[in-house]
Amino acid sequence: MNLNIREFSSNSDGFRAELESLLAWDSVSDAGVQKAVADIVEQVRLKGNDAVIEFTNRFDRRRVASSAELEISREELALAKDRVSAELVTSLEAAAKRVHDYHERQKQPSWQYQENDGTVLGQKVTPLDRVGVYVPGGKAAYPSSVLMNVMPAKVAGVGEIIMVVPTPDGLVSDIVLAAAYIAGVDRVFTIGGAQAVAALAYGTETIPKVDKIVGPGNIYVATAKKMVFGVVGIDMIAGPSEILVVCDGKTDPDWIAMDLFSQAEHDEDAQSILISPDLDFIKDVKASMERLIESQTRKEIIKASLEGRGAFIHVENMDEAMDIANIVAAEHLELSIDEPEKWVEKIRHAGAIFMGRHTPEALGDYCAGPNHVLPTSGTARFSSPLGVYDFQKRSSLIYCSPEGASELAKIASPLARGESLEAHAMSAEYRILKDS
Amino acid sequence: MNLNIREFSSNSDGFRAELESLLAWDSVSDAGVQKAVADIVEQVRLKGNDAVIEFTNRFDRRRVASSAELEISREELALAKDRVSAELVTSLEAAAKRVHDYHERQKQPSWQYQENDGTVLGQKVTPLDRVGVYVPGGKAAYPSSVLMNVMPAKVAGVGEIIMVVPTPDGLVSDIVLAAAYIAGVDRVFTIGGAQAVAALAYGTETIPKVDKIVGPGNIYVATAKKMVFGVVGIDMIAGPSEILVVCDGKTDPDWIAMDLFSQAEHDEDAQSILISPDLDFIKDVKASMERLIESQTRKEIIKASLEGRGAFIHVENMDEAMDIANIVAAEHLELSIDEPEKWVEKIRHAGAIFMGRHTPEALGDYCAGPNHVLPTSGTARFSSPLGVYDFQKRSSLIYCSPEGASELAKIASPLARGESLEAHAMSAEYRILKDS
Numbered sequence: 001m002n003l004n005i006r007e008f009s010s011n012s013d014g015f016r017a018e019l020e021s022l023l024a025w026d027s028v029s030d031a032g033v034q035k036a037v038a039d040i041v042e043q044v045r046l047k048g049n050d051a052v053i054e055f056t057n058r059f060d061r062r063r064v065a066s067s068a069e070l071e072i073s074r075e076e077l078a079l080a081k082d083r084v085s086a087e088l089v090t091s092l093e094a095a096a097k098r099v100h101d102y103h104e105r106q107k108q109p110s111w112q113y114q115e116n117d118g119t120v121l122g123q124k125v126t127p128l129d130r131v132g133v134y135v136p137g138g139k140a141a142y143p144s145s146v147l148m149n150v151m152p153a154k155v156a157g158v159g160e161i162i163m164v165v166p167t168p169d170g171l172v173s174d175i176v177l178a179a180a181y182i183a184g185v186d187r188v189f190t191i192g193g194a195q196a197v198a199a200l201a202y203g204t205e206t207i208p209k210v211d212k213i214v215g216p217g218n219i220y221v222a223t224a225k226k227m228v229f230g231v232v233g234i235d236m237i238a239g240p241s242e243i244l245v246v247c248d249g250k251t252d253p254d255w256i257a258m259d260l261f262s263q264a265e266h267d268e269d270a271q272s273i274l275i276s277p278d279l280d281f282i283k284d285v286k287a288s289m290e291r292l293i294e295s296q297t298r299k300e301i302i303k304a305s306l307e308g309r310g311a312f313i314h315v316e317n318m319d320e321a322m323d324i325a326n327i328v329a330a331e332h333l334e335l336s337i338d339e340p341e342k343w344v345e346k347i348r349h350a351g352a353i354f355m356g357r358h359t360p361e362a363l364g365d366y367c368a369g370p371n372h373v374l375p376t377s378g379t380a381r382f383s384s385p386l387g388v389y390d391f392q393k394r395s396s397l398i399y400c401s402p403e404g405a406s407e408l409a410k411i412a413s414p415l416a417r418g419e420s421l422e423a424h425a426m427s428a429e430y431r432i433l434k435d436s
Numbered sequence: 437m438n439l440n441i442r443e444f445s446s447n448s449d450g451f452r453a454e455l456e457s458l459l460a461w462d463s464v465s466d467a468g469v470q471k472a473v474a475d476i477v478e479q480v481r482l483k484g485n486d487a488v489i490e491f492t493n494r495f496d497r498r499r500v501a502s503s504a505e506l507e508i509s510r511e512e513l514a515l516a517k518d519r520v521s522a523e524l525v526t527s528l529e530a531a532a533k534r535v536h537d538y539h540e541r542q543k544q545p546s547w548q549y550q551e552n553d554g555t556v557l558g559q560k561v562t563p564l565d566r567v568g569v570y571v572p573g574g575k576a577a578y579p580s581s582v583l584m585n586v587m588p589a590k591v592a593g594v595g596e597i598i599m600v601v602p603t604p605d606g607l608v609s610d611i612v613l614a615a616a617y618i619a620g621v622d623r624v625f626t627i628g629g630a631q632a633v634a635a636l637a638y639g640t641e642t643i644p645k646v647d648k649i650v651g652p653g654n655i656y657v658a659t660a661k662k663m664v665f666g667v668v669g670i671d672m673i674a675g676p677s678e679i680l681v682v683c684d685g686k687t688d689p690d691w692i693a694m695d696l697f698s699q700a701e702h703d704e705d706a707q708s709i710l711i712s713p714d715l716d717f718i719k720d721v722k723a724s725m726e727r728l729i730e731s732q733t734r735k736e737i738i739k740a741s742l743e744g745r746g747a748f749i750h751v752e753n754m755d756e757a758m759d760i761a762n763i764v765a766a767e768h769l770e771l772s773i774d775e776p777e778k779w780v781e782k783i784r785h786a787g788a789i790f791m792g793r794h795t796p797e798a799l800g801d802y803c804a805g806p807n808h809v810l811p812t813s814g815t816a817r818f819s820s821p822l823g824v825y826d827f828q829k830r831s832s833l834i835y836c837s838p839e840g841a842s843e844l845a846k847i848a849s850p851l852a853r854g855e856s857l858e859a860h861a862m863s864a865e866y867r868i869l870k871d872s
Contacts, residue, residue, distance in 0.1 A: 091850045098847075102557055105549070111541065120791075121538055121805050126784050128818055142855055175854050211818045230673065233818035237666065255866050261859035297858045340835065348562050352832035355556075358841035358867050359834050362860040366848040369557050370832035382564055382647045382669035384830040394820040396788035396806035398795050399776065405794035411534075412802040414527045418611050419578055422733045423697035424798040430691050431794050 001293050003286065004307050009314040010324065022273070022311050023328060025239055025377050030219070037194045037223040044198035049205045055195035060168045067206040072177065072188040080177035088175060089182075095367035096147050096182050102369030103155040106388035118401030119408075123394050127157035128233075130208060131391060132200035133185070134215035134225075137166035137192055141173035144365060148372045148386065149215045150183035156391035161185050162210055164200065166192020192217075194224035201228035214373075214386065235386060239377035240269035240309075243361055244330035244350075246321045247285075248337040249278030251357045257288035259334060259360045264305035265298040271309040273328070275321045282312045322346040329380040332361045351380045405431040437729050439722065440743050445750040446760065458709070458747050459764060461675055461813050466655070473630045473659045480634035485641045491631040496604045503642035508613065508624040516613035524611060525618075531803035532583050532618050538805030539591040542824035554837030555844075559830050563593035564669075566644060567827060568636035569621070570651030570661075573602035573628055577609035580801060584808045585651045585822065586619035592827035597621050598646055600636065602628020628653075633660035637668045650809075650822065671822055675813035676705035676745075679797055680766035682757045683721075684773040685714030687793045693724035695770060695796045700741035701734040707745040709764070711757045718748045758782040765816040768797045787816045841867040 008018050043051040049067045057064055064070060081089060112122025133149045136142065146163070153161055163180050165172065167190040180188055189207055191199060197217075203209025212233035213225055225234045243263035247256055260272040276282050289306070293299050315321045322343060325333055329349035337343060340355035347353060351374030352364055365372045373386035400408060409428040416424035444454050479487040485503045493500055500506060517525060548558025569585045572578065582599070589597055599616055601608065603626040616624055625643055627635060633653075639645025648669035649661055661670045679699035683692055696708040712718050725742070729735050751757045758779060761769055765785035773779060776791035783789060787810030788800055801808045809822035836844060845864040852860035 085850075087850050088854050091847045091854075094847045095851060105547065106559070108544075113541070119804075123542070123806075124780070124783075124789070129784065144851055144855065230813075230815070233815075252866070255863070258859060258863040258866060262857070262863040265857060265859040297856075302859065344560070344833070347560075347831070348565065349829075350831045352834065353560070355833065355835035358838050359836040360841075360863040360867060362852060362864040363836060363841060363844045363848050363867075364832070364834050365860060366851045366864075367844055368555075368834045368836070370559075370834060374832075375829075377666075379666065379669075380829065380831065382829060385832050387830065389825070393785075393811075393816065393818060394823065395783070395786045395816065396800070396810075396821050397780070397791065398788065398800050398804045398806060399791035400795040400799060400804070402794050405796075405799060408799045408803055411527045411530045412799050414521075414523050415531060415580055415802045416798060418524050418527075419580065420733075421698070421701060423694060423701040423738065424801060427691070427694040427698040427796040428798040428802075430688070430694060431796060431799070 001290055001299070001303065003290050003293065003303065005286065006311040007282070008311070010320055011316060019324070019327065022309070023378065033219055033223050037220055037227060040194040041198040041224055041227055044195050044204070045202045052191055052195050052199050052204055052207065055193065056191050059193055060166050062167070062170055070189045070191055070206065072190060074181070077177050077181035077188065080174040081181045083174045084178045089178060091367070092143060092147070092179055092182050095144070096151060098367050098369045099147055099151045099371070100155060103152045103371070103388050106152070107155060108389065108392060112397055115404060117404040117407065119404030120397065120399040122397035124397055125392050125394055127159065128211045128391050128393065129158070130160045130162065130210045131158045132210035132213040133161060133163045134196065134213060134217050134221060135163055135165040135176060136217055137172065138168045141176050143173070143175045143179035144372065145216060146176055146179035147183050150180070150185055152371065152386060152388045153391045154184050156388045158391050160187070160208070162200065162208060163188045164191050164196040166190065166196065192221070194220045197221060197224035197228060201232045212391070214390070235373065235390060236375060236379065236383060240271060241266050242271035242273070242330055242376060243332040243334060244273045244275065244325060244328050245334040245336060246275045246325060247281065248318065249276055249281035250338065251336040253281065253284040253288040254292065255357070255360070256285050256336060257292050260289065260306070260310070261292070261296060261302050262360065262362050263332065264302040264310065265296070268301060268304040268308060270305045272306060273311045273313060275313045275315055275324060277315050277317050277321065279314050282314060286312065318343060325350065329378040331374045331376045331380065332364070334359070334361060349380045351375045351385055400431070402433060406433040437726055437735070437739065439726050439729065439739065441722065442747040443718070444747070446752060446756055455760070455763065458745070459814065469655055469659055473656055473663060476630040477634040477660055477663055480631050480640070481638045488627055488631050488635050488640055488643065491629065492627050495629055496602050498603070498606055506625045506627055506642065508626060510617070513613045513617035513624065516610040517617045519610045520614045525614060527803070528579060528583070528615055528618050531580070532587060534803050534805045535583055535587045535807070536591060539588045539807070539824050542588070543591060544825065544828060548833055551840060553840040553843065555840030556833065556835040558833035560833055561828050561830055563595065564647045564827050564829065565594070566596045566598065566646045567594045568646035568649040569597060569599045570632065570649060570653050570657060571599055571601040571612060572653055573608065574604045577612050579609070579611045579615035580808065581652060582612055582615035583619050586616070586621055588807065588822060588824045589827045590620050592824045594827050596623070596644070598636065598644060599624045600627050600632040602626065602632065628657070630656045630660035633657055633664060637664035648827070650826070671809065671826060672811060672815065672819060676707060677702050678707035678709070678766055678812060679768040679770060680709045680711065680761060680764050681770040681772060682711045682761060683717065684754065685712055685717035686774065687772040689717065689720040689724040690728065691793070691796070692721050692772060693728050696725065696742070696746070697728070697732060697738050698796065698798050699768065700738040700746065701732070704737060704740040704744060706741045708742060709747045709749060711749045711751055711760060713751050713753050713757065715750050718750060722748070754779060761786065765814040767810045767812045767816065768800070770795070770797060785816045787811045787821055838869060842869040
């Protein structure tokens with residue numbers, strides 16, 4: 001199949017403008033969606049279960065009569081796991097263990113230190129009490145997403161994890177439920193959409209109010225999450241998924257072609273970019289793609305994604321490739337090159353970095369250990385993969401000795417008066433020792 | 437002065453409802469503000485400097501003709517510092533040093549580890565390239581806010597720190613500029629409002645585009661920050677400031693009265709709550725307040741705040757006080773009690789915890805070391821003080837050995853096929869070694 005993929009060179013005129021137009025992504029939020037979501041959120045906040053049941057029956061074409069029907073018990077999760085093939089269960093368990101072990105290294109301990117005058121300063125780290133995990137339902141069943149969202153919360157020590165998953169027409173994926181069982185989700189409710197987000201944010205008679213909501217969803221879910229932000233915490237709002245492959249031309253072109261496909265097959269908006277200093281290699285990869293796409297089950301999506309948002313970028317050398325990688329700040333950056341451990345030093349911005357020829361993104365998506373929830377659309381410039389740190393929070397500790405307080409008060413008092421905050425100054429001055 | 441402050445008891449009927457009504461805070465965003473801000477942001481995005489100058493002249497009543505006039509040089513900052521009293525400069529420098537030293541402990545190093553088969557996993561931690569710090573101008577000049585927002589970014593290693601501060605009628609606070617000099621701000625522009633936020637988010641011919649915007653501002657600034665979130669990172673949107681003092685009745689009532697005043701003097705919406713198991717002590721504190729308020733320069737604000745949103749809560753015992761503190765999840769929690777190091781173990785949610793009778797919030801506001809930018813309105817349930825971690829981000833590292841990749845591919849492949857993502861499966865399978 002012929003593929004018409006954008007191809008340009010870093011030494012062409014207007015390269016920077018071309019790069020920016022390639023990366024541009026406008027996530028416009030539709031006024032109609034805003035209005036619909038605001039209404040659903042408000043109904044759920046005011047009417048609780050009644051509204052949740054009404055919206056669930058309407059949008060998911062169900063016939064729920066009482067809120068008890070919305071919950072799937074741990075026993076039912078275990079039964080779902082029994083219905084899944086042994087090979088899949090083994091893979092889920094192996095993936096869960098590796099994700100758990102990696103995230104264990106992200107745990108942050110509380111700390112404190114004492115100053116010479118006896119004053120103690122510190123930082124107390126605590127897990128969130130209760131977290132909601134949104135899992136998309138219906139035809140797209142992603143058990144890996146269950147593991148990646150739940151495991152860091154488990155490792156952080158979150159008290160209770162509530163999963164919501166819509167079951168349109170009553171259909172639910174056994175693999176998703178098996179993943180929930182393996183990950184250790186505490187309670188599962190078969191609700192979705194903006195009504196599920198609102199139920200988690202405000203609580204209903206049946207659905208417990210949570211402190212933070214994570215997990216991917218459609219535009220209604222994303223809009224609802226933004227709307228309840230502040231009432232609860234939320235994770236990042238993800239844009240389309242992207243990969244940037246940097247290859248020196250010495251990896252099998254079929255491997256690189258398939259790595260690019262693995263991103264493109266997600267959806268038409270996904271972005272796959274190859275950067276190489278080797279023009280012949282770019283041609284080889286394109287030939288591999290045109291040959292390999294024929295046998296792909298998702299070839300229409302792959303073609304649309306590659307032709308709409310994909311690109312080959314020819315660069316002068318590897319230094320230039322690293323500079324471009326820092327501009328792109330890709331969600332997934334694959335360094336399919338010699339000595340990636342040397343070149344990675346130059347990378348300042350990326351969600352996850354896949355190093356060497358044997359590290360395709362797909363391994364990270366499922367089971368290498370690091371999280372697959374990553375900052376998209378260049379937001380790696382200022383944000384991080386989902387991690388244990390998203391499920392812990394910090395409280396500052398200050399415990400002044402009488403002597404320490406007295407000295408600090410002498411610093412604070414003029415500053416407070418400089419800000420015309422006299423009560424602050426007096427509150428501090430009360431702690432100045434008489435004989436000091 | 438007689439003070440009419442809400443007073444209730446944890447053993448009264450409807451206590452929980454009363455507590456929730458006390459804490460309720462609705463930060464409604466006005467449609468008019470939304471519209472005005474959206475227009476300003478769009479104009480700045482499209483027209484750059486021209487729009488920034490136009491809005492600055494209009495809103496700040498200035499006569500700026502060229503963008504060069506908007507910048508204050510490092511030399512001018514040094515001159516401003518020379519105009520500030522030696523006592524204040526000494527206090528600013530002492531505060532900056534203490535804040536710096538505390539935040540040094542928050543730095544997170546990169547890490548990696550090697551598995552038995554040679555696969556390396558890790559987390560690379562990098563600072564943000566460029567950060568914008570918003571500093572309110574005009575009558576409310578808060579140099580402490582400059583230190584608290586800039587120092588963690590400096591400690592994180594942020595490449596360039598851009599400060600914006602509006603100068604209505606051309607007026608600017610020397611103390612604020614001195615704080616900027618001491619904190620090590622790289623560039624200062626005299627712009628404010630939504631136009632400053634938009635300029636930092638999108639960049640103009642003169643104002644560099646940043647990766648994250650932090651710092652407090654009015655409703656226009658807060659609305660603009662929310663609007664550009666995603667294009668850049670932002671810090672928390674703060675609600676009114678609050679303090680919860682838990683006292684066992686053995687601290688000087690004047691001290692507690694003044695600690696409560698120090699919060700109330702911020703603004704009418706600020707919240708000061710005292711919890712004690714000692715009813716007589718509550719009476720004593722009230723008497724202290726009614727006596728001490730007379731001499732307060734900001735007594736009208738203090739009175740409005742205490743009568744509007746303040747409260748005395750009588751509890752049965754200290755355990756109950758800790759339970760209520762966890763429900764409130766206060767921005768500032770003062771444990772003015774015996775053995776605070778024992779009781780703090782029970783606190784799960786608070787922005788900053790001030791322990792003992794010699795640790796008034798005011799010391800933390802200025803110079804104890806921890807940050808004074810803290811989660812408000814109960815958001816300490818899921819968020820943290822501003823810290824070095826807000827100016828660093830993480831990238832996952834995955835570097836598979838051929839053997840490691842081969843084993844991981846055998847786990848990933850069935851999972852990918854279980855999700856109907858065949859290209860993912862094939863990309864992984866290419867890395868399975870022939871003889872394995």
